[in-house]
Amino acid sequence: MTDNNLWFTEQCEHGGSAFGVKIREHLHSEQTEYQRIDIYATEKFGNLMTIDGLFMLTARENFLYHEMMSHPALFMHPSPERVVIIGGGDCGTLREVLKHGRVTHALQVEIDERVTRLAEEFFPELCIANDDPRAAFLFGDGIKWMKEAVPGNVDIVIVDSTDPVGPAEGLFTEDFYRDCHRALGSDGLLVQQSESPLFNMDLINSIHKAMRSAGFADVRTLFFPQPCYPSGWWSATMAGKQSLDGRFREQDALRKRFDTQYYNAAMHKAAFTAPEFFSKGLL
């Protein structure tokens, strides 16, 4: 907390901006093997988890991120059965993935088990699918897991990571994406959270380049609001082993049998619409 004991504020140096939420109580703090995790009760955002002093998620608006990290890919793969989530320790992405009846195996590979244990305690609504027999949990290094993965055995990889510094840095590299490419089947899709379109154009360009260099045939970025992340505007970048054209199972999305708060079939298409500056800035 940088201003006083009533607000938690994250200052983003490279963006020159800060976002804060009013808090009621500092519920928990611990230093794990990998990072410092704090939990706060906020006035208006429900519970908040921070990692190393940065917003990870709030109960109020994590639906934006979790839905947009999962449903676009799940509705673009012709047969999404085997999904691997790298990171995603709060289990929110896993919950969304498991809403899809076609999924037979969803493996969450989170490096820090404490993130998941604290999510179970402070964000139980994100963990309601954790007992689903299709869900599996591995607490370990996602980079190593991907390097050793059986080739062609995964349909979708979702990289639900922290920022590209510290433990997550290796998740934004061509080497890692090449391992993802090898692990994916021929229709495989990779989704990576790719930071703010306003603040991180260079990073997004480097992700595109690395994904293409790793062998992916098509790379596209999608956009969504995310109030608690720097600039309040966020992106995910999707790579396909084949072209992404015509891949959207729109009829299935229109007839989906589960609830969402942000995503729907129309939003699927809208989210891939690039702002003018983005199209021009993409190398």
Place this chain on the structure above:
Amino acid sequence: MTDNNLWFTEQCEHGGSAFGVKIREHLHSEQTEYQRIDIYATEKFGNLMTIDGLFMLTARENFLYHEMMSHPALFMHPSPERVVIIGGGDCGTLREVLKHGRVTHALQVEIDERVTRLAEEFFPELCIANDDPRAAFLFGDGIKWMKEAVPGNVDIVIVDSTDPVGPAEGLFTEDFYRDCHRALGSDGLLVQQSESPLFNMDLINSIHKAMRSAGFADVRTLFFPQPCYPSGWWSATMAGKQSLDGRFREQDALRKRFDTQYYNAAMHKAAFTAPEFFSKGLL
């Protein structure tokens, strides 16, 4: 500035959130007849104008708001010749409106002339069209102007106002919208900035209701990111005297001869896509 002298921070009580930008220098401060206006040089957002301690605009990201307040309506009216901007004293909306060759008259009715004079000084890039012979400026009460307007003489009204408190409160009422309806021609469109979809669902519902009660046949909300406003996610609500279906002059938008940073023909359609919670929450 609420935390220290290096940051300007706006706390949004009803949202329970705060947004701040790192500043270099406090360039100007004055109390006008209507409000307090401050200008800051920021580290990463260019110049910043605040009114009564609230973010009005930054040089870096005002393009989002100004483009989305203007181009969707301009490309939905069959013949947008006469445009009235209520508020909009920074001239950014006026600049976007005047990019449209069909516009013959654009009148900006701003209550506080000092906003415009300070924009000319600190945001000259927004004022480059102020000498356009099609532009006219009236410094006075937009509510009164609309009440006395010649019926049927305006094609588009853009309400580019501050929040619905203080001087702008009367701009969010059925009475004002009824005056707009009367001032508009039969194809007329009204656009109102309508705050955060995340924080202000009640307000947006009340705007929809007031616009319909005022006689508008069709009312729709569009969405866009706006980092410096509460939640970083913003909306504009458009009302048509006739149905808004099929009104988009898509071919004209695809062939537009002017530059934009966010808006384009695809974004036009994307922006009207409602998140699932919004569609369900709209009364």
